[in-house]
Amino acid sequence: MTTLFDSYKECESVIIQMCNYNDNTNLDRLTMAINVCHSLQDDKEKIWRLSQTFLKTLWNNDEAVRKGFHKYFKDEVEKIKQMLEYHEKECPKHNCKVCAHEKNIKEKMVKMYERKRPKVYSQ
Ligand SMILES: [Zn+2]
Numbered sequence: 001m002t003t004l005f006d007s008y009k010e011c012e013s014v015i016i017q018m019c020n021y022n023d024n025t026n027l028d029r030l031t032m033a034i035n036v037c038h039s040l041q042d043d044k045e046k047i048w049r050l051s052q053t054f055l056k057t058l059w060n061n062d063e064a065v066r067k068g069f070h071k072y073f074k075d076e077v078e079k080i081k082q083m084l085e086y087h088e089k090e091c092p093k094h095n096c097k098v099c100a101h102e103k104n105i106k107e108k109m110v111k112m113y114e115r116k117r118p119k120v121y122s123q
Helices: 008-018 024-038 043-060 062-067 069-090 097-116
Strands: none
Touching (some): 008 024, 008 043, 008 069, 024 043, 043 062, 043 069, 069 097
């Protein structure tokens, strides 16, 4: 599974595109996983951790359950990698759905993370 990505950065971008903005439970899990990953050094370990967490979020995804999580994940990753590759060259900047989705997910993740942090550290 770690061979699906060239780097952790790529893995994170792809998984963010696969996140559902309205699924708070799963976003919360992924937020925690991403934060743990940011404290790790090894790219392979980070990719593995984030992918494992993402796979656990697929239980309420019918297509993933039917196809099998690993197959579903692999297929989706390939699709999104192609989409992001195209996006990198052709991003319209203005009203871009890909950029807007990433921004929205990241903002929501920051809020979730801030809420979890013990008050004593927040000043
Ligand atoms: Zn864009």
